[in-house]
Every structure is written in C-alpha cells, then in structure tokens.
Amino acid sequence: MRSVLAIILSFVFFSCQQQVKKGVVTSSKRIDSLEIHYATGFAVNYYEDHKELLVFSPDRKDTLHRYYLSNEVREGFIQTPVKRLASLSSVYVAYIEALGLEEYLVAVDEKDYIYSESIRKEMERRDMPELGSVEKINHEALLMAQADLIYSFGWQGNTTGIEQKYPNITFAYAYEYLEEQPLGRAEWIRFFACFFDKEAEADSIFESIKTNYENLKELTVDVAFRPKILINMPFKEQWHMPGGLSYSAHLIEDAGGYYPWDTLQKTNSTPIDWELVYQKAYDSDYWINTGAYASYAEVRKELPDMNLFEAFQNKKAFNNNARISDFGGNDYWESGLLQVDDLLADLIVIFHPEILPNSALKYYKPLADE
Amino acid sequence: MNKTVYRILLMTLLLVLIFIADILLGSVTIPLSDFFEYLKGNNWSHPSYEAIIFEYRLPKALTACFAGSALAVSGLLMQSFFRNPLAGPYVLGISSGASLGVALLLLLFSGGFLLSVPLAACIGSLFVLIIMIWASKRFRSSVSLLILGLMISYLTGALVGVLQYFSRSEEIQSFVLWGLGSFAKTQWLDLQIMLPVLVLGLVFAYSRSKALNSLLLGESYAQSLGVSVKSIRRQLLYLVGILVAWVTAYCGPIAFLGMAVPHLVRLWVEESDHKITIPLVALTGACIALLCDMIAQAPGFDMVLPINSITSLFGAPFVIYYLLKKNRLG
Numbered sequence: 177m178r179s180v181l182a183i184i185l186s187f188v189f190f191s192c193q194q195q196v197k198k199g200v201v202t203s204s205k206r207i208d209s210l211e212i213h214y215a216t217g218f219a220v221n222y223y224e225d226h227k228e229l230l231v232f233s234p235d236r237k238d239t240l241h242r243y244y245l246s247n248e249v250r251e252g253f254i255q256t257p258v259k260r261l262a263s264l265s266s267v268y269v270a271y272i273e274a275l276g277l278e279e280y281l282v283a284v285d286e287k288d289y290i291y292s293e294s295i296r297k298e299m300e301r302r303d304m305p306e307l308g309s310v311e312k313i314n315h316e317a318l319l320m321a322q323a324d325l326i327y328s329f330g331w332q333g334n335t336t337g338i339e340q341k342y343p344n345i346t347f348a349y350a351y352e353y354l355e356e357q358p359l360g361r362a363e364w365i366r367f368f369a370c371f372f373d374k375e376a377e378a379d380s381i382f383e384s385i386k387t388n389y390e391n392l393k394e395l396t397v398d399v400a401f402r403p404k405i406l407i408n409m410p411f412k413e414q415w416h417m418p419g420g421l422s423y424s425a426h427l428i429e430d431a432g433g434y435y436p437w438d439t440l441q442k443t444n445s446t447p448i449d450w451e452l453v454y455q456k457a458y459d460s461d462y463w464i465n466t467g468a469y470a471s472y473a474e475v476r477k478e479l480p481d482m483n484l485f486e487a488f489q490n491k492k493a494f495n496n497n498a499r500i501s502d503f504g505g506n507d508y509w510e511s512g513l514l515q516v517d518d519l520l521a522d523l524i525v526i527f528h529p530e531i532l533p534n535s536a537l538k539y540y541k542p543l544a545d546e
Numbered sequence: 547m548n549k550t551v552y553r554i555l556l557m558t559l560l561l562v563l564i565f566i567a568d569i570l571l572g573s574v575t576i577p578l579s580d581f582f583e584y585l586k587g588n589n590w591s592h593p594s595y596e597a598i599i600f601e602y603r604l605p606k607a608l609t610a611c612f613a614g615s616a617l618a619v620s621g622l623l624m625q626s627f628f629r630n631p632l633a634g635p636y637v638l639g640i641s642s643g644a645s646l647g648v649a650l651l652l653l654l655f656s657g658g659f660l661l662s663v664p665l666a667a668c669i670g671s672l673f674v675l676i677i678m679i680w681a682s683k684r685f686r687s688s689v690s691l692l693i694l695g696l697m698i699s700y701l702t703g704a705l706v707g708v709l710q711y712f713s714r715s716e717e718i719q720s721f722v723l724w725g726l727g728s729f730a731k732t733q734w735l736d737l738q739i740m741l742p743v744l745v746l747g748l749v750f751a752y753s754r755s756k757a758l759n760s761l762l763l764g765e766s767y768a769q770s771l772g773v774s775v776k777s778i779r780r781q782l783l784y785l786v787g788i789l790v791a792w793v794t795a796y797c798g799p800i801a802f803l804g805m806a807v808p809h810l811v812r813l814w815v816e817e818s819d820h821k822i823t824i825p826l827v828a829l830t831g832a833c834i835a836l837l838c839d840m841i842a843q844a845p846g847f848d849m850v851l852p853i854n855s856i857t858s859l860f861g862a863p864f865v866i867y868y869l870l871k872k873n874r875l876g
Contacts, residue, residue, distance in 0.1 A: 413730045413850045447849045449573035458594040480733045
C-alpha cells in the first residue's frame with residue numbers, strides 16, 4: 177500500500193516538475209523595452225546580448241510563457257532569426273505575409289484554410305506538409321517538417337503536452353484573440369516579428385495601420401445617429417453575443433454604430449436566449465457577420481426567425497465573406513485581423529455611407545438577395 | 547371505465563394549464579397585465595412581445611406538445627411490440643439514421659447542399675426504416691429485429707464519428723447542437739406539415755389498440771385470436787418509423803421521453819389495455835415535454851438549456867424515485 181502511495185506521489189511530483197518553466201539566468205543588463213500602444217498580452221525586453229518575450233495570462237496578472245532570444249547558439253535560448261517556421265492556424269498567415277516570412281515557412285495546419293495568394297503559391301511550389309490542428313496533430317508530418325518555431329494559439333496557460341514531446345521546437349503561444357482592441361490584435365505583429373529580428377518592419381507596418389485606424393475612428397466620433405447593430409447568428413435558440421469590451425464591440429463602436437450589449441463588462445461571448453436578443457435588437461438597423469449564410473433565401477430557410485428582425489426585413493444584412501478562396505479560406509480571419517483599419521473602413525461604409533462615399537467594401541458584402 | 551374518463555380529463559386539464567404556463571414563462575418576462583390588455587384589444591407594452599409570443603413561444607409549445615405525445619406513444623408501441631420494457635422509440639435505429647443523414651449534410655457537404663436539415667434527417671431515418679421493414683420480412687423473432695436496430699446504431703455511430711473527426715469545429719458544433727434536440731426550430735409553416743402527420747399517426751395507433759392488446763399476450767396467442775401478427779408487426783413498424791422520423795426531423799433526437807413516459811403511466815394506472823394507455827401516454831408525454839421545455843427556458847435567466855439534457859436530467863431521477871416508491875408499496 178505504502179509503495180503504491182510512493183509511486184503515485186512520485187508521479188505527481190514528477191508531473192509537477194515538468195510544469196516548471198525553464199528559467200534562464202543571465203548577467204546582462206536590461207537596456208530597453210518595447211513600447212506597446214494597444215496590445216496588453218505581451219511584452220518585449222531588450223538586454224545587452226539577448227531579448228526576452230513575455231506572454232501574459234488573459235487577466236494580465238501572470239506570465240504564462242517566457243521566451244529568451246539570442247543571435248548566438250546558447251543553452252535555453254532561441255536562436256534568431258529563426259530559419260524554419262510552422263503555423264498551426266491560418267490566422268497567423270497575415271502576419272507571416274506582412275513580415276515577408278514566406279520563405280521560412282515549412283508547414284501549415286491546413287492548406288485549404290489559407291487565403292493569402294503569396295503563401296498559397298509558396299505552399300504549392302514547395303509542396304508544404306499539413307500538420308492538422310493542435311488537438312489532432314500529425315506527429316510524423318511535424319517531425320518531417322523540422323520546424324524550429326511554431327506559431328500556435330495559446331490555451332490560457334494549459335498546454336496540450338505537445339511541447340514536452342518536442343523539446344527542440346519552440347511553441348510561440350499567441351493570445352492575440354484575447355485582445356480587446358482591434359489595434360491590440362494587429363499589434364501582435366510586433367511579437368511575431370521578434371523571432372525573426374524584424375521589429376523595425378513590424379513597427380512601420382503597425383504604425384501605418386494605427387494611424388489609419390485612428391484617423392478613421394476620428395471621423396465617426398461626432399456622428400449624429402448611431403445605427404443599432406446586430407452581430408452573429410443564433411445557434412438554435414441561443415445567441416453568442418460578444419461582450420461589451422470585445423474586439424467586435426469596439427469595432428462597431430469605432431465605426432459609429434451602437435452595440436446593444438455594450439454594457440456587458442467582459443471580452444468573451446455570453447450565451448443569450450433568442451427571446452432576449454429579439455426584445456433588445458428587433459429594431460436593429462444592420463445585421464453583420466451572418467455566418468455560413470450567403471443569401472436571404474438561405475437564412476430564411478435555415479433561420480426563419482430572422483425574418484422578424486427589422487434589419488433582415490429591410491435587407492440590411494452584411495456578411496464578412498467577400499474574400500473567400502476557392503477552398504473556403506476566408507481573408508476576414510486572415511488579413512482582416514491585421515488590417516483592422518480596412519475592416520473599420522468597411523464598417524463605416526456600411527453604417528455611415530455618407531462619411532466615406534468613394535470607398536468600396538473589402539471584407540464585407542451585402543447578403544445576396546436571392 | 548369511469549376512472550379512466552376521470553383520469554383523461556384530469557390529464558387534459560393539466561396539459562392545458564402547463565401549456566398556458568409554458569407560453570407565459572421565458573427569459574423575457576412579459577407582464578401578465580399585458581395579456582389581459584391584449585385580450586381587450588390594446589397594444590403590448592413592448593413592440594417585441596407580440597412576435598415573442600406568437601412567432602416563438604406558441605409554435606414551440608405546440609411542437610413540444612405533439613412531439614412529446616408522438617414519442618411517448620411510439621415508446622409504448624415499441625415496448626408492446628418487443629414485450630420488452632427497455633424498448634423505446636429509438637431501438638429501431640431510426641434516430642441513428644436521422645443523425646447519419648444530418649451528419650452527411652452538415653459535415654460532409656458542409657450544409658451547402660440543396661437539402662434542409664429536417665429533410666436530411668427524414669431521409670436518413672426513412673432509409674433505416676426501409677432496412678428494418680425489409681428485415682422484418684425475413685426475421686421471425688422480434689429480438690433479431692431489436693439486435694439489428696442496435697447494430698445499425700453502432701454502424702451509423704461509427705460513420706458519424708469518422709465524419710466528425712475530419713470536420714471543422716464549426717461544422718461539428720452545428721451537428722452537436724442538432725443532436726441536443728430542440729422544440730424551437732419549428733415555424734407555423736412547419737407545423738402545418740408536422741402536426742397533421744403526428745395526429746393521424748396517434749389516431750391510427752389508437753385504432754390498433756385491440757391488436758396491440760393481443761400482442762402483449764404473446765404472438766401465438768394473438769394468432770389464435772385471429773390477429774395477423776405479420777401485418778400488425780408491419781403496421782407498427784411503419785407507424786413508429788414515421789412518427790419518430792417526423793419528430794426527429796423537426797426537433798432532433800429527443801432523449802428519454804419515449805422510453806420513460808409509458809413506465810410512468812403504467813406505474814400510475816395498472817392497466818395494459820391500450821385503449822386506456824395510449825391516450826394517457828399521449829397526454830402525459832405532452833405534459834412532460836412541455837414541463838421540460840419550461841425548465842429548459844430557465845425563466846429568469848438569460849440563456850436556454852438544451853432540451854435533451856433537461857429531459858434526462860430531470861426525468862430520470864423522477865422515474866427512479868417513482869419506481870422506488872412504487873416498489874416499496876408493492
């Protein structure tokens with residue numbers, strides 16, 4: 177009995193030890209930190225001979241991941257610039273393309289999900305392997321790809337155990353999807369750039385997006401009328417409404433719209449009963465992000481209740497599927513996450529066509545009439 | 547007989563009360579005074595109330611009512627058919643057929659197909675029904691049929707598993723959501739097709755009461771009474787198949803009700819005469835489905851709960867309690 181207990185305890189101890197992050201002791205002095213404008217999920221510190229990347233928990237109280245980057249080969253350090261990169265989600269494709277990292281890319285999660293033309297060409301040219309998603313990763317393909325670095329979305333500090341299996345691969349866990357501000361999400365390009373010593377490029381890309389976004393936002397500050405916006409579609413009787421502090425809520429607000437759930441003090445979505453949504457938003461002026469549905473007829477067939485909403489009756493529904501590849505990859509979830517200025521411009525064109533009279537929609541298009 | 551009439555009247559009254567309560571309650575609290583004002587011809591105090599009541603809650607309550615009845619009666623018929631208390635409307639593998647149809651539509655064709663979900667479910671279940679009817683001509687014993695139904699469930703389950711493994715998470719989500727069941731999917735237009743079929747099915751079931759009674763005594767006994775076992779078996783298969791396929795098409799697979807309600811009724815009235823049990827089971831099924839719908843709406847909360855979890859979560863302990871109590875008395 178005692179030996180069984182000892183075995184169990186040693187297992188517990190052993191597995192706990194596995195969780196402890198490898199700390200790197202250096203004697204060099206901190207010389208600078210990256211000045212971050214909107215993102216809250218990461219920080220970059222510059223030391224004399226290396227840089228340190230920190231990734232924070234969603235509540236920003238803990239440091240979930242630490243990465244030590246150096247140009248030289250050192251124990252516990254990631255050597256930069258990284259030579260072989262893999263991406264476990266198509267959302268990183270825009271950052272990869274903008275930073276010009278196509279040539280370093282050696283594997284992607286699933287080719288069909290990717291919209292970017294330059295990356296599609298690169299994938300075809302080199303017959304890039306597919307790894308599958310994190311939960312059902314193709315281990316042999318991962319080994320074959322010989323990646324040094326993998327961009328993967330973070331699991332709030334929980335790991336899938338995959339990085340313990342591959343100690344030679346660095347998993348760069350990104351939490352850009354938790355950023356409240358659209359510009360915060362775009363700013364993560366500066367995080368991704370660090371692994372390739374491309375901070376200067378990232379800064380200038382981000383700077384131009386930021387300036388554009390802020391100028392556009394300025395245009396809607398004093399609009400006399402803020403149209404009421406209904407977003408997403410119901411799953412059965414339930415509607416998953418983004419919180420009032422979320423990325424989507426900020427975009428609507430910045431585009432001069434009124435989001436009826438702006439008082440929900442949270443970032444993630446809340447399930448809300450159909451009845452309550454209807455009560456609050458039956459008289460919405462616009463309905464955006466209509467999901468998988470491309471036409472009014474399709475919605476009427478699958479979600480007949482939508483017919484009761486004024487935005488639907490008045491044919492004021494817009495979907496974010498204007499740029500879709502032949503295989504279904506949607507650019508809204510790619511460059512749309514980085515080029516948030518273009519995304520904002522789209523929403524302004526929809527909500528206030530008089531403000532940007534000569535602009536065409538990029539990511540959005542009206543729901544097809546029939 | 548008097549007792550039966552009294553019981554049926556009691557259940558009908560209960561059904562009416564629960565039906566009204568189901569319409570009054572929901573996550574949006576509509577003041578009772580609004581209803582009286584509306585009856586007097588005045589307007590609702592909020593413009594959204596009218597649609598919530600007439601376009602949302604009323605069709606949902608009607609669907610729950612009839613789906614509950616149809617499933618409960620199907621369960622009763624299957625239990626008599628197999629003379630097995632574990633049988634339920636889904637032993638024929640019909641819901642598995644429906645879920646395969648929906649899985650093919652949502653997962654393989656990503657929903658971008660000409661069919662709608664109810665139609666896919668209906669085609670899937672009718673496909674299984676045809677196999678069962680074909681098999682029933684070849685199998686002598688009902689037990690073989692029961693096993694065939696189980697095997698079909700395993701087969702379709704495996705196929706659905708493979709489909710799920712290769713699907714996107716959004717597609718899996720919509721499939722899983724379908725599998726959780728819902729009474730709220732139906733519109734007035736759907737009800738116009740759904741209700742007549744279910745009502746006809748229930749009436750037909752009632753008209754076969756005598757033959758069903760003789761089945762309970764054993765197939766040879768039934769034969770000696772002049773009942774054609776073969777034809778009643780065929781009729782029952784068609785009937786249950788169509789009832790279940792119809793309900794599953796509109797509501798998804800609704801768990802538990804079909805199997806449990808006949809037991810509840812049998813515990814309450816010690817009768818096996820189908821002339822009495824069929825109407826009682828139908829009424830009880832409707833009441834319980836409405837009650838579950840009411841709980842699922844979680845009045846006072848912002849969200850709804852999946853109906854399938856409610857039927858089993860609240861239904862199973864109730865049946866267990868009832869069984870225990872009954873056994874102690876007996």
